[in-house]
Ligand SMILES: Nc1nc2c(ncn2[C@@H]2O[C@H](COP(=O)(O)OP(=O)(O)O)[C@@H](O)[C@H]2O)c(=O)[nH]1
């Protein structure tokens with residue numbers, strides 16, 4: 001599973017920010033994840049303790065906010081929520097839509113102890 | 115290799131890190147910092163760097179993805195035969211650690227670099243970077259990267275290529291795009307492979323596969339190809355040539371092609387490198 005590599009990437013980004021801010025430890029890490037990002041929040045949470053062991057983020061809480069899938073129709077302009085494999089316009093049923101939310105995988109914020 | 119550039123402080127988030135910016139004390143007394151970075155920031159940074167290597171040498175790089183056994187290496191063999199000396203090709207082989215696939219390519223007198231993936235389920239931009247530096251990019255027109263056979267993990271990792279091509283063989287079910295939406299949504303081109311077998315299958319309908327791809331709001335071209343009887347190979351070669359031209363036109367305007375991918379990290383970090 002690629003979630004372990006994603007976790008390792010998160011940890012090194014977190015440690016970099018912690019170092020710049022001369023933090024003693026990391027208290028909380030907040031993520032935003034969309035279902036179309038290709039990253040599974042539950043698998044990230046499972047891999048997280050392995051990735052942060054022995055670092056100053058060892059005891060950090062991992063918080064993930066799941067974002068909804070939203071599309072905008074390029075034919076009629078309608079905006080609606082959509083299912084992961086059905087990104088159609090709910091008004092005119094066309095598939096020519098643009099994703100406006102749902103593919104995020106963001107490191108949102110970090111809480112530090114100094 | 116490149117210097118570490120400290121680029122995770124971008125213009126966008128710089129002021130957030132400075133005292134008085136968005137750095138706040140929370141109720142529990144911790145210091146909260148807004149970061150707003152892609153989770154694969156480091157990978158995307160390396161990918162951008164790899165793409166600069168390709169672009170500097172006017173090389174188009176294509177990431178080939180599919181389930182195991184869908185016909186990636188066979189398509190590459192047929193492609194090399196069809197291009198015969200017309201375009202200069204190299205292959206980066208990432209599909210598991212046997213040298214089999216790389217050897218099949220080298221048998222066609224085309225350079226092939228085998229990436230040591232160990233048990234990895236996907237290639238990443240760092241692995242690709244090592245391979246890129248083993249190629250003589252000056253002499254090449256096109257580099258194919260054969261990714262690990264897997265419809266999940268490779269979809270999340272930009273390798274520094276320009277286009278994603280996903281193969282779907284007619285023996286594996288026309289509902290694959292609905293089951294693996296991240297992969298099929300992020301493809302610039304879909305190739306239905308092994309179409310010579312269609313007469314023997316009653317449950318694979320190209321129209322269903324196409325509908326499932328459209329349901330992901332993906333307008334991509336869908337090619338029907340057989341590496342066995344060469345059906346569709348000339349359409350595939352035409353598409354490759356069009357993309358090479360498009361890429362060169364963009365380069366002439368100081369732009370490049372970015373793979374249709376879910377991550378926005380490359381857009382956030384298209385900065386200059388010092389080598
Ligand atoms: N009938 C048929 N078999 C094919 C075709 N392309 C590949 N195969 C077979 O499918 C198997 C896997 O092909 P390969 O190219 O190694 O797949 P890869 O794992 O995606 O690289 C091999 O036994 C090939 O001979 C095709 O167009 N038609």
Ligand SMILES: [Mg+2]
Pocket residue numbers: 186187188209215260
């Ligand atoms: Mg292969």
Ligand SMILES: [Zn+2]
Pocket residue numbers: 073074075076077078089090091092093094
């Ligand atoms: Zn509409």
Ligand SMILES: [Zn+2]
Pocket residue numbers: 115116163167243
């Ligand atoms: Zn380099």
